[in-house]
Amino acid sequence: MPFLGAKRWLLAGIALAILASYFTPQFNRYYLGVVIDVGIAIILATSLNLINGHTGQFSLGHAGFMAVGGFFSAWISLQVGGTANAIWYFPLALVAGGLLAAAVGLLVGVPSLRLRGDYLAIVTLGFGEIIRVVAQNTEAIGAASGLKGIPKLTNLGWTFGFAAITVYAISALVNSTYGRGFIAVHDDEIAAESNGVDTTRTKVTAFVTGAFFAGIAGGLYAHHKQFLSPTGFDWLKSIDIVVMVILGGMGRTVGVIAAAILLTLMPEVLRDFSEYRMIIYALLIILLMLLRPAGLFSFNFKRRSHS
Amino acid sequence: MDWFLQQTINGLGLGAIYALIALGYTMVYGVLRFINFAHSDVLMLGAFTAFYIAPKIEKLLGSQSALACIMVFIVAAALCACLGMLIEKLAYRPLRNRPKLTVLITAIGVSLLIEFTAQNEKVFGAAPQPFPQLLPERAIHLGNLVISSNDVLTVGVTIVLLVAMWFIVQKTRVGTAMRAVSYNQQAASLMGVPVDRIISFTFGLGSALAAIAGILYAIKAPGIEPLMGVQPGLRAFVAAVLGGIGNLPGAVLGGVLLGLLETFAGGIPELSNYRDAIAFGILILILLLKPAGLLGRSSVEKV
Numbered sequence: 064m065p066f067l068g069a070k071r072w073l074l075a076g077i078a079l080a081i082l083a084s085y086f087t088p089q090f091n092r093y094y095l096g097v098v099i100d101v102g103i104a105i106i107l108a109t110s111l112n113l114i115n116g117h118t119g120q121f122s123l124g125h126a127g128f129m130a131v132g133g134f135f136s137a138w139i140s141l142q143v144g145g146t147a148n149a150i151w152y153f154p155l156a157l158v159a160g161g162l163l164a165a166a167v168g169l170l171v172g173v174p175s176l177r178l179r180g181d182y183l184a185i186v187t188l189g190f191g192e193i194i195r196v197v198a199q200n201t202e203a204i205g206a207a208s209g210l211k212g213i214p215k216l217t218n219l220g221w222t223f224g225f226a227a228i229t230v231y232a233i234s235a236l237v238n239s240t241y242g243r244g245f246i247a248v249h250d251d252e253i254a255a256e257s258n259g260v261d262t263t264r265t266k267v268t269a270f271v272t273g274a275f276f277a278g279i280a281g282g283l284y285a286h287h288k289q290f291l292s293p294t295g296f297d298w299l300k301s302i303d304i305v306v307m308v309i310l311g312g313m314g315r316t317v318g319v320i321a322a323a324i325l326l327t328l329m330p331e332v333l334r335d336f337s338e339y340r341m342i343i344y345a346l347l348i349i350l351l352m353l354l355r356p357a358g359l360f361s362f363n364f365k366r367r368s369h370s
Numbered sequence: 371m372d373w374f375l376q377q378t379i380n381g382l383g384l385g386a387i388y389a390l391i392a393l394g395y396t397m398v399y400g401v402l403r404f405i406n407f408a409h410s411d412v413l414m415l416g417a418f419t420a421f422y423i424a425p426k427i428e429k430l431l432g433s434q435s436a437l438a439c440i441m442v443f444i445v446a447a448a449l450c451a452c453l454g455m456l457i458e459k460l461a462y463r464p465l466r467n468r469p470k471l472t473v474l475i476t477a478i479g480v481s482l483l484i485e486f487t488a489q490n491e492k493v494f495g496a497a498p499q500p501f502p503q504l505l506p507e508r509a510i511h512l513g514n515l516v517i518s519s520n521d522v523l524t525v526g527v528t529i530v531l532l533v534a535m536w537f538i539v540q541k542t543r544v545g546t547a548m549r550a551v552s553y554n555q556q557a558a559s560l561m562g563v564p565v566d567r568i569i570s571f572t573f574g575l576g577s578a579l580a581a582i583a584g585i586l587y588a589i590k591a592p593g594i595e596p597l598m599g600v601q602p603g604l605r606a607f608v609a610a611v612l613g614g615i616g617n618l619p620g621a622v623l624g625g626v627l628l629g630l631l632e633t634f635a636g637g638i639p640e641l642s643n644y645r646d647a648i649a650f651g652i653l654i655l656i657l658l659l660k661p662a663g664l665l666g667r668s669s670v671e672k673v
Contacts, residue, residue: 193647305475353476
């Protein structure tokens with residue numbers, strides 16, 4: 064019963080979100096901020112996991128989609144203004160940001176997903192950079208100096224609500240009959256194609272869905288930090304998300320969520336070693352690939368074996 | 371017209387550097403079929419090696435002398451060649467028969483490791499540092515045109531290296547072996563070609579070219595810093611794809627074309643803000659219209 068697993072996540076996440084929102088005023092602001100960071104990281108990692116993990120493509124441009132969603136939803140909030148009707152327009156702004164990110168994802172995906180491996184990585188990296196350059200030159204969103212004074216609308220409820228929806232939607236998608244196509248493409252593209260899977264379409268679907276949720280995460284991020292700068296979405300941000308997916312084991316939802324939590328908390332705990340953070344990241348990537356290419360959290364209970 | 375010629379000259383200087391870097395990408399792709407992301411960091415290390423050894427060599431051979439300059443190039447190229455071979459041996463060789471994606475991710479890891487180690491205050495530090503002048507710089511006036519002696523040096527060094535590369539790849543035994551490995555690794559191995567050693571040599575050669583390109587780039591750049599290799603590296607990669615990856619003359623053609631396009635775009639005010647995006651725009655276009663590149667032959671996928 065694959066659906067049960069996914070539904071469990073949705074219910075648990077929404078229950079957690081409601082519970083957490085209820086206690087929000089009692090939390091220390093710093094911890095609250097970190098917990099929201101964790102929630103956003105879960106959305107980003109889970110959505111990238113659909114592209115890089117389940118479907119076996121390699122995108123290095125996830126921060127670009129996050130930027131599209133973030134800037135667009137922040138721009139909407141600034142146009143609407145005020146926190147009075149936030150409960151109505153905030154989710155709409157987030158979804159609008161997600162939809163624009165998905166549209167950009169479609170624009171990027173259709174030409175580039177005919178490519179494989181290395182090429183796709185470079186093209187997505189390139190698109191991420193193009194998005195950054197365009198953001199830097201667009202006056203409406205503050206050009207190079209960025210967007211300031213975004214209302215603080217992100218709270219625990221919205222963050223974990225959307226995180227639960229993301230995890231649910233992606234698990235349900237992958238576990239559906241249609242979603243088997245993603246895994247087929249991952250395992251063997253040629254075999255999938257000869258069995259009637261429209262591989263390009265499957266890849267584009269994965270890409271657009273991933274971009275949509277990355278856009279939502281970007282919107283949450285924008286209304287959490289209250290400031291957006293185009294340089295904050297460079298390819299290092301994409302690498303952050305990629306490391307979460309690799310560490311968790313590509314295509315393993317639980318592992319990826321665990322890795323997202325771990326990697327968001329790690330810099331907070333290791334503040335004194337912040338200058339070594341990226342060196343540790345890099346070593347982690349190399350050692351994982353050499354020693355445990357299936358991810359850190361892959362023990363014997365793996366559900367399916369990857370080639 | 372003058373503007374056009376002037377931009378062409380500047381573009382050739384830049385394009386020559388891209389061509390040298392692109393050669394390294396294309397050669398490694400030829401033998402191993404993956405993008406060596408760490409290539410752009412070898413370029414940075416080449417510049418830093420020159421930065422540290424130049425004062426010492428100039429003390430021995432005289433400041434800003436041609437001999438000292440040549441020695442700096444040779445020492446930096448040799449050190450980076452060793453480094454390239456070391457990276458290949460430690461990080462890529464154990465993954466020889468693994469899925470492509472694993473190797474690609476490892477390459478990104480190696481690249482990040484070098485960049486962030488170099489950015490650490492105890493190593494090079496993240497702040498840009500002025501690069502020493504290796505040769506006295508002069509501006510040559512030709513009518514209304516100004517040609518920097520550095521551009522002449524860049525283009526001259528590039529041409530010499532390209533001829534040397536052509537000779538190595540086409541006329542020597544090791545070059546023949548390289549072509550054999552690139553054509554069919556397994557068959558080459560059966561014919562007695564020491565595949566591991568040839569791949570190692572290819573990495574060394576590519577890294578030496580990257581180091582020299584790094585020094586040439588550093589001479590023109592305002593300063594050197596640990597991330598200096600990223601942008602030229604990405605553009606050179608685009609150049610390699612533009613020319614047809616795995617194809618040596620294609621890499622040179624792609625590099626020169628990209629250098630010219632970028633300089634022309636930089637000279638037009640409306641486009642100059644989008645300079646960084648141009649290379650990627652070209653990459654996307656070429657992959658859409660002619661995925662095998664300008665000089666590449668498209669291959670039929672066998673099932």
